[in-house]
Amino acid sequence: MIEFSKPTLEYDLLWPLLLVFGVACAGVLVEAFLPRARRYLVQTVLALAGTAAALGGVIYVGVNLDDHGPARGEIVAMGALAVDGPTVFLWGLLLVITLAGILLFAERRLEGGVSAFAGQAAALPGTDAEREASTKGLDHTEVFPLMMFAVGGMMLFPASNDLLTLFVGLEVLSLPLYLLSGLARRRRLLSQEAALKYFLLGAFSSGFVIYGIALVYGYAGTMDFGGINEAIANSTGSRTMLLIGIGMISVGLLFKVGAVPFQSWTPDVYQGAPTQVTAFMAAATKVAAFGAMMRLFYVAFGSERWSWAPMLWVIAVLSMVVGAVLAIAQSDIKRMLAYSSITHTGFIITGLIGARSASDLAKGELSSTQAVLFYLVTYGLMTVGAFAIVTLVRDAGGEATHLSRWTGLGKQSPLVAGVFALFLLGFAGIPLTAGFVGKWAVFASAMSAGAWPVVVIAVLTSALAAFFYIRVIVLMYFYEPIGDGPAVTLPSFMTATAIGLGAVATVVLGVVPGPVLDLAAHAGEFIR
Amino acid sequence: MSTEPYIILSALLFTIGCVGVLVRRNAIVVFMCVELMLNASNLALVTFAKANGNLDGQIAAFFVMVVAAAEVVVGLAIIMTIFRTRRSASVDDASLLKY
Numbered sequence: 283m284i285e286f287s288k289p290t291l292e293y294d295l296l297w298p299l300l301l302v303f304g305v306a307c308a309g310v311l312v313e314a315f316l317p318r319a320r321r322y323l324v325q326t327v328l329a330l331a332g333t334a335a336a337l338g339g340v341i342y343v344g345v346n347l348d349d350h351g352p353a354r355g356e357i358v359a360m361g362a363l364a365v366d367g368p369t370v371f372l373w374g375l376l377l378v379i380t381l382a383g384i385l386l387f388a389e390r391r392l393e394g395g396v397s398a399f400a401g402q403a404a405a406l407p408g409t410d411a412e413r414e415a416s417t418k419g420l421d422h423t424e425v426f427p428l429m430m431f432a433v434g435g436m437m438l439f440p441a442s443n444d445l446l447t448l449f450v451g452l453e454v455l456s457l458p459l460y461l462l463s464g465l466a467r468r469r470r471l472l473s474q475e476a477a478l479k480y481f482l483l484g485a486f487s488s489g490f491v492i493y494g495i496a497l498v499y500g501y502a503g504t505m506d507f508g509g510i511n512e513a514i515a516n517s518t519g520s521r522t523m524l525l526i527g528i529g530m531i532s533v534g535l536l537f538k539v540g541a542v543p544f545q546s547w548t549p550d551v552y553q554g555a556p557t558q559v560t561a562f563m564a565a566a567t568k569v570a571a572f573g574a575m576m577r578l579f580y581v582a583f584g585s586e587r588w589s590w591a592p593m594l595w596v597i598a599v600l601s602m603v604v605g606a607v608l609a610i611a612q613s614d615i616k617r618m619l620a621y622s623s624i625t626h627t628g629f630i631i632t633g634l635i636g637a638r639s640a641s642d643l644a645k646g647e648l649s650s651t652q653a654v655l656f657y658l659v660t661y662g663l664m665t666v667g668a669f670a671i672v673t674l675v676r677d678a679g680g681e682a683t684h685l686s687r688w689t690g691l692g693k694q695s696p697l698v699a700g701v702f703a704l705f706l707l708g709f710a711g712i713p714l715t716a717g718f719v720g721k722w723a724v725f726a727s728a729m730s731a732g733a734w735p736v737v738v739i740a741v742l743t744s745a746l747a748a749f750f751y752i753r754v755i756v757l758m759y760f761y762e763p764i765g766d767g768p769a770v771t772l773p774s775f776m777t778a779t780a781i782g783l784g785a786v787a788t789v790v791l792g793v794v795p796g797p798v799l800d801l802a803a804h805a806g807e808f809i810r
Numbered sequence: 811m812s813t814e815p816y817i818i819l820s821a822l823l824f825t826i827g828c829v830g831v832l833v834r835r836n837a838i839v840v841f842m843c844v845e846l847m848l849n850a851s852n853l854a855l856v857t858f859a860k861a862n863g864n865l866d867g868q869i870a871a872f873f874v875m876v877v878a879a880a881e882v883v884v885g886l887a888i889i890m891t892i893f894r895t896r897r898s899a900s901v902d903d904a905s906l907l908k909y
Contacts, residue, residue: 403891404891406894406895407895445870446866446869446870446873449870449873449874449877450873450877453877453880453881457880457881457884460884460885460888461884461887461888464888464891470895471895471896471906472906472907474888474891474892474895474904475892475904475905475906475907476907477888477891477892478837478888478889478892478901478904479904479907481884481885481888482831482837482840482841482844482885482901485841485844485881485885486831486844486847488848488877488881489824489827489828489844489847489848489851490847492847492848492851492855492874493824493847493850493851493854495851495855495870496820496851496854496855496858496867496870497854499855499858499862499866499867499870500817500854500857500858500861500862503862503863503864504862504864504866505866505870549907550907550908553907554907
């Protein structure tokens, strides 16, 4: 007979996570009980206040982590979650990105008084019902609770310390994002198609994850990351099942971060989804998924490193090269940024393969965890800012995303073009921007682990990638506008704040990266 | 009781689902094939739970069922919308976004 013992939850460590889910549930209630006219304001304030409070909580938990033993962390919720330095760091980063995301979602000035989301998603495009919804100025304020559920899933994902929580976190973060991708107010066919593609491919990849989980569980006899590591270290039997399992789980995680060869959804979804959603999703999903990937590979499969490291070498090289080469051929700015994000995925994986045991590190040297954490900060904040700028360049049909519409932008609105150029230089990794320090950190970590072939290719790809970033800058500054030229719509303070956050981060992290690097170094390692 | 036949069955079901996703055109059928993959995993989880002598796998199977149900809600909503707009549920017709 199996004993049943009452589970315990460490509320003092988990309350930021629970608060985010609480805010999401409260948002659903607001939708159900408040009159339509008041929902927008209440939802925005609720989401902003909840996220800010959760961020405060994360900082509080982070400051007090030293009380939790020498490893500075604890395995909580009956072994389901691990709250340690990297978890708290990633939670903080996710919540900062979420704050910027909420501000973008709440922007109503660009569309003339309504948000960028469909007035009524159920009304067919081009019908009377849709026209009626838009003349009435209807809005889908459900996007806020959906976003908060996604954020909750994203916080759960990198904190999960067993395979089942990993799977649940993956699904909780994905399902709301599928829906959000399909809710654009303009170009609804593209948006719905993006949602369909994202959903079908996402569900397909999560099928692989769960089968992989079943195989790893069959091999190790436990779902717990620490237990799996022990089982791998102690076993002498056949590893076939384990290796197939690792491979299948990797498929799902690599799909989520958009690594080649699982990248095919990325450009379509980034282009079709409302740009605000793209901004949030591109930044936050990558942060959460890389956090989960690091914990899974370092903690659960740490002793099997020589099985997965070569696979990641190949994936890193493929992602960088394919992303950079295809980005050159793009004529749509969102699609180009999507391919650029695939390249960045490659760079982050380059940092991931620099994993070494703590005793091999020289004093003061960044471990690969810390390098990747820093890269995620720079990449996440720059991405939110860059996509936020894309929402500003508009013509009569909504956002003007074709690159030809961006020619001469520097003459029309020097400020917007200047900030966008800053983001592009940051993506390219030009010194004195955040992108440079991030790249330096991950390359250094991979180099010291002996992955020099990958680093050489990464440096060459950076040069190749600089070409298409600089091309947009040349287009904006050295060409005359075509026809009426681009028009920049003035945003309200909300989008401006999100862009400002990205721009400040790009400059500050490039010039004085010290404090954030220290913070990443202080985050330490994953606990076991 | 030998657990091997169950694992072989679950691998077969998973493969059928996987191939179905790749070759079928109707979004609903593609989606059903994904569900088949999830259920194949459930069978594997329960079998391994029996083989390992603990309950983790059986509990996981419950979670997978709940996740699959949530996925049906979201998935059918998306497929319905696109069907109403295009009058077709073929995944080949949705091809505005490419290259």
